[in-house]
Amino acid sequence: MTLHKIAIPILGEEIVPRFDLTTEVIILTTAKNLCIQDKKIIVLPRSSSDELCHTLLAQEINTLICGAIEDEYYEFLKWKKLHVFDGVSGTWPHAFERWQTQTLNPGDILFIRMVEGNLI
Amino acid sequence: MQSFPEIHRLMRSPLDFAHILDEIPLGILVMDKDLRVVHLNRFFQALTGFSLDMARGIPCKNVLRSSACILNCPVLATHRKDRSISCTSDMINTDRQKLPVRITTAQIMDTQGHLTGYIETIEDLRSSATNDPEKNVAYSFANIIGRSRKMEMIFQTLPMLAQSDASILITGETGTGKDLVAEAVHQTSQRAGGPFIKINCGALPETLLESEIFGHMKGAFTGAVENKPGRFKLAHNGTIFLTEIGDLPLPLQVKLLTFLDDRIIYPLGATKGFNANVRIIAATHRDLESMVSIGKFRKDLLFRLNVARVHLPPLRERGADIRLLLDHFLNNYTKKQGKKINGFSEPALSVLLNYTYEGNIRELKNIMEYAVNVAQGTRIEADNLPAYILDYEPVQQRLKMPAAEDVTQTQSEQPQMPESRQTGETGQTWSSVQRQMIMNALKTARGKKNKAAQILGMSRSTLWRKIKEYQIE
Incomplete structure (x- = not known):
C-alpha cells in the first residue's frame, strides 16, 4: 500500500499565513484511496524555516500545503522533491479536501468572503 | 460589491475614493471591524501582489502576511490602546520575497464616533534598509562591492545614472550582480519612493507574459474573469526591471517598443490606454548585438533600451x-x-x-x-x-556571451569547457600546492604515511591516492 504524507503548518484551524512563523504542523498520512490513515500534530519548540524544513524531510513528507514561504525555502523543498502548494489560505480541512479532490492550486484563497458581516 | 466607492460632501461632486488612494505612494489597506479587507490601493498591490478582487473579504493577515500580523497584530494593539500604532516588520509577497516594511494602523470612525474599521499604511523600507550605515562598506555602491578599476568606473557612473531618468541596459554574465545594480539604481533615484517591479522575461510563456506585463480586461480571453492591471501599471511612478530581456519573444518586443515610443500601455482587450510614468531598466546575459544580427532581437528596441549601458565585468x-x-x-x-x-x-x-x-x-x-x-x-x-x-584544476576561460546559436540555453546551463591551463597569480596551481604540502608533510613525518596523513588532516587512503596521483616517490 503506497502511503502519502501531507504536512500543513497550522494556527488553530487555519493554515498559518507564514511558513517561517509556524509552530504547529499537522501531518496527514493517506493511503492510495486518499483517505486519512493517520493524523498527528507536531509542535515545534520555536518558529524557524530551517528547522521546519528539517522536520519535513525527517518526516518524509511528500506534499506541503502552506501560506507564504520565502523563495529560498520553496526552491529547497522543491529540490528535495516535495510537492509544494504555497500561498494557500483558509482552514486546513478545506485545503486538504481540495487536495483530495485534486482541485487545490498554489495561491488558493479558501476563506468565505465577508465584509461587515455580509457575504460578498 | 461596490466597485466604485465614492466620497460625498467633501467637494461639490462625489469623489472617486479608489482613485485618490491609488495616487498615494504608500500601500493602503482598509479593513472592517472583523479585520477583513474592504479596499486596497495600487501601491499595496504592487508591494504584495494581491489585487482587490483577490483580497476583498478575507482576513487581512492572509493578505499582508507580515510577521507583526502573527506575533503581535498591530490592528488589535491600535484597538487596545485607542490610538494609531506604527511598527517595523517584514512581509512576504506573492513573488516569495521577504520585504522590510513599516506598518501604521489607525481606527476609522463614523460621523457619530463609532468604530467602523481600520486603515493600515504599508511603507516599503528597502531603500532605507540599504542606507543603513552599518551596511555601507568602502569601495561600494549600495550593496555592490569592488575596488578594481572596472568597478570603480561603474561606481562613478551609477550615481549619475540613478539621478537621470534614462533607460538603462545592464549586461554581464550570470551572477555578476545585474539585479543588485538595477535595484540600487532605483533605490538611489528620485523614484525610490515608488514601486520597483521586476519581470523575468524568460520565466513565462509568451501568452501569459503579455497579460502579466501589460494586463488585461475582464473577458478579453477565456479565463480572464477579472481586470488585471499588469506590471507596467503597477510600476507607475516607479521603475520596471526587465530581466533576461534577451528572452523576450519578438511580438512582445514590438509591444514594448510601442510603449517606449508613446509611454501608453494598452491592456489586452482595452480600448483606452493608460499613461504610465515608468523608468525602464533592462538586463541580460546575452549578446544583444549578435542576436540583432541573426534577427532574434529587434534593432530598434536595442537602440531605445541602450540609452545608458552598464557592463558588469565577470569576477575573473x-x-x-x-x-x-x-x-x-x-x-x-x-x-x-x-x-x-x-x-x-x-x-x-x-x-x-x-x-x-x-x-x-x-x-x-x-x-x-x-x-x-x-x-x-x-x-x-x-x-x-x-x-x-x-x-x-585552475584554468583560464574566456567565456563568450551566448547569443545566436545557444539562445535557448543559459550560460549556467551550459558552462563552456576550459581551454587552457593557467598558473594563477601566485604561479602555482592547486595541484602543485597540494603536491608541495604532501611532500612537506612526508618530510616532517620522515616518510611515515600515517603521521603525514595526520599532519595533513586527511585519511591514509586519501594520502595514498594523492601520492599515486602526483607520482611522489
Whole structure:
C-alpha cells in the first residue's frame, strides 16, 4: 500500500499565513484511496524555516500545503522533491479536501468572503 | 460589491475614493471591524501582489502576511490602546520575497464616533534598509562591492545614472550582480519612493507574459474573469526591471517598443490606454548585438533600451576584488552564524584565489557560505571548501556571451569547457600546492604515511591516492 504524507503548518484551524512563523504542523498520512490513515500534530519548540524544513524531510513528507514561504525555502523543498502548494489560505480541512479532490492550486484563497458581516 | 466607492460632501461632486488612494505612494489597506479587507490601493498591490478582487473579504493577515500580523497584530494593539500604532516588520509577497516594511494602523470612525474599521499604511523600507550605515562598506555602491578599476568606473557612473531618468541596459554574465545594480539604481533615484517591479522575461510563456506585463480586461480571453492591471501599471511612478530581456519573444518586443515610443500601455482587450510614468531598466546575459544580427532581437528596441549601458565585468576580470569579496562574505556569514572565524589558511586562500568562478559572485558567495558552515576552527581550511573546487584544476576561460546559436540555453546551463591551463597569480596551481604540502608533510613525518596523513588532516587512503596521483616517490 503506497502511503502519502501531507504536512500543513497550522494556527488553530487555519493554515498559518507564514511558513517561517509556524509552530504547529499537522501531518496527514493517506493511503492510495486518499483517505486519512493517520493524523498527528507536531509542535515545534520555536518558529524557524530551517528547522521546519528539517522536520519535513525527517518526516518524509511528500506534499506541503502552506501560506507564504520565502523563495529560498520553496526552491529547497522543491529540490528535495516535495510537492509544494504555497500561498494557500483558509482552514486546513478545506485545503486538504481540495487536495483530495485534486482541485487545490498554489495561491488558493479558501476563506468565505465577508465584509461587515455580509457575504460578498 | 461596490466597485466604485465614492466620497460625498467633501467637494461639490462625489469623489472617486479608489482613485485618490491609488495616487498615494504608500500601500493602503482598509479593513472592517472583523479585520477583513474592504479596499486596497495600487501601491499595496504592487508591494504584495494581491489585487482587490483577490483580497476583498478575507482576513487581512492572509493578505499582508507580515510577521507583526502573527506575533503581535498591530490592528488589535491600535484597538487596545485607542490610538494609531506604527511598527517595523517584514512581509512576504506573492513573488516569495521577504520585504522590510513599516506598518501604521489607525481606527476609522463614523460621523457619530463609532468604530467602523481600520486603515493600515504599508511603507516599503528597502531603500532605507540599504542606507543603513552599518551596511555601507568602502569601495561600494549600495550593496555592490569592488575596488578594481572596472568597478570603480561603474561606481562613478551609477550615481549619475540613478539621478537621470534614462533607460538603462545592464549586461554581464550570470551572477555578476545585474539585479543588485538595477535595484540600487532605483533605490538611489528620485523614484525610490515608488514601486520597483521586476519581470523575468524568460520565466513565462509568451501568452501569459503579455497579460502579466501589460494586463488585461475582464473577458478579453477565456479565463480572464477579472481586470488585471499588469506590471507596467503597477510600476507607475516607479521603475520596471526587465530581466533576461534577451528572452523576450519578438511580438512582445514590438509591444514594448510601442510603449517606449508613446509611454501608453494598452491592456489586452482595452480600448483606452493608460499613461504610465515608468523608468525602464533592462538586463541580460546575452549578446544583444549578435542576436540583432541573426534577427532574434529587434534593432530598434536595442537602440531605445541602450540609452545608458552598464557592463558588469565577470569576477575573473576583477583581480583584487576576489579577495575583497572573500573577506566580505566571510565576515558576513561569520556574523550571521555566530562563529569566530578570522581568516583563511594559506592553502585555502590559494585555492580560492586561483579558482575561476564561472558562476561569478553568486558562486563565490555560495562557496563562502558552505565553508563557514563547515569550518570548525578559527580559520577556513582547504578541506572546508566544497570538494568540486579542490578537484578543480585552475584554468583560464574566456567565456563568450551566448547569443545566436545557444539562445535557448543559459550560460549556467551550459558552462563552456576550459581551454587552457593557467598558473594563477601566485604561479602555482592547486595541484602543485597540494603536491608541495604532501611532500612537506612526508618530510616532517620522515616518510611515515600515517603521521603525514595526520599532519595533513586527511585519511591514509586519501594520502595514498594523492601520492599515486602526483607520482611522489
